[in-house]
Amino acid sequence: MILKKITKALTLDVDCVALDCEDGVAINRKEQARATIRGVLDKGRPDQSKTDLGVRVNSIDSGLCHSDLESCLSGNNLPDTILLPKVESSEHLKWFADEISHLVKNDNKINLIIFIESAMAFVNLVDICKSAVQLSKRFNFVPTTLVFGSDDFCANIGATRTSNSIEILHARQKLVLTAKAFNLQAIDMVYIQYKDLDGLKAQSEEGMRMGYTGKQVIHPGQVPVVQEAFLPTKTQIDWAQGLLRSFEEHQKTGKVPEKWLIILGAFAYRGSMIDMPTMKQAQNIMKLAKLSK
Numbered sequence: 001m002i003l004k005k006i007t008k009a010l011t012l013d014v015d016c017v018a019l020d021c022e023d024g025v026a027i028n029r030k031e032q033a034r035a036t037i038r039g040v041l042d043k044g045r046p047d048q049s050k051t052d053l054g055v056r057v058n059s060i061d062s063g064l065c066h067s068d069l070e071s072c073l074s075g076n077n078l079p080d081t082i083l084l085p086k087v088e089s090s091e092h093l094k095w096f097a098d099e100i101s102h103l104v105k106n107d108n109k110i111n112l113i114i115f116i117e118s119a120m121a122f123v124n125l126v127d128i129c130k131s132a133v134q135l136s137k138r139f140n141f142v143p144t145t146l147v148f149g150s151d152d153f154c155a156n157i158g159a160t161r162t163s164n165s166i167e168i169l170h171a172r173q174k175l176v177l178t179a180k181a182f183n184l185q186a187i188d189m190v191y192i193q194y195k196d197l198d199g200l201k202a203q204s205e206e207g208m209r210m211g212y213t214g215k216q217v218i219h220p221g222q223v224p225v226v227q228e229a230f231l232p233t234k235t236q237i238d239w240a241q242g243l244l245r246s247f248e249e250h251q252k253t254g255k256v257p258e259k260w261l262i263i264l265g266a267f268a269y270r271g272s273m274i275d276m277p278t279m280k281q282a283q284n285i286m287k288l289a290k291l292s293k
């Protein structure tokens with residue numbers, strides 16, 4: 001990633017900027033990318049910026065990861081997050097923890113985003129998550145997120161991309177399911193046709209409906225489309241607010257609110273059966289709506 005793009009990325013209202021040492025950087029530019037990233041970290045984050053500053057290092061098996069970590073974890077300003085690509089086993093996590101034990105001192109803690117992007121990674125996914133959580137109790141890192149690397153995944157399993165993404169459906173669902181089981185965020189795949197905003201919207205909304213927490217973007221033009229897709233709509237907020245208000249009222253008065261029909265602990269609201277799981281979905285909507293303010 002060249003400095004011009006990094007400078008621009010730091011002005012965007014996004015949750016995390018990933019400074020890339022890996023696949024976005026040509027093999028003969030790795031040293032230069034490290035030096036550029038070191039310079040950006042030394043300069044410090046722009047005033048008022050709440051954006052998480054992350055570094056995507058090269059994969060452990062590439063043999064380049066140690067130098068990437070050594071470079072970005074030296075100096076006074078550490079990145080908030082390391083994005084670790086092509087994680088395939090708990091052994092990779094042990095290697096990472098050992099590196100962190102030498103490179104991150106004092107009480108500093110680095111967030112860890114784990115990229116899952118091969119058949120082996122999916123076969124070992126539960127072990128990877130368990131190992132990340134266990135090791136984080138003893139080492140200075142906090143596993144926060146799983147990312148679905150769909151492009152590497154398709155290359156790895158020999159899949160052909162289709163317009164309805166059927167070839168990645170199982171993996172895409174497995175990632176979100178496992179992430180949530182370990183209380184991790186799940187970040188959905190990249191949409192590489194960066195000029196096709198309608199296609200991006202459709203894929204983003206699909207990911208949001210599947211339970212993904214957010215999505216990777218590769219171009220500034222993708223940011224507003226993805227952010228809108230992952231935020232609740234006005235209709236959803238109205239529904240959730242109305243339901244929660246009625247429920248609170250019911251709790252206070254003990255009376256069945258108007259239009260509610262209690263049937264074995266469930267009740268009807270705006271034409272749907274509502275029970276505890278639906279109440280939790282309404283709470284999720286309001287939590288997201290508050291986060292976006």
Ligand SMILES: CC(C)(COP(=O)(O)OP(=O)(O)OC[C@H]1O[C@@H](n2cnc3c(N)ncnc32)[C@H](O)[C@@H]1OP(=O)(O)O)[C@@H](O)C(=O)NCCC(=O)NCCSC(=O)C[C@](C)(O)C(=O)O
Pocket residue numbers: 004005006008009020023024117148149150151152153189190194216218219220
């Ligand atoms: C597609 C490209 C080449 C088109 O780049 P372009 O310059 O031709 O586009 P543009 O439309 O002309 O750009 C408009 C403006 O936006 C800027 N810009 C454009 N992109 C960015 C960016 N990312 N960050 C910050 N700024 C950006 C660009 O510099 C320009 O700024 P200006 O108006 O001031 O002149 C370009 O967008 C790009 O390089 N994107 C990032 C690619 C990348 O990082 N790929 C690796 C991540 S995805 C991945 O690894 C896979 C995964 C997960 O591992 C797996 O599925 O396996």
Ligand SMILES: [Mg+2]
Pocket residue numbers: 023085117149151152
């Ligand atoms: Mg990849």
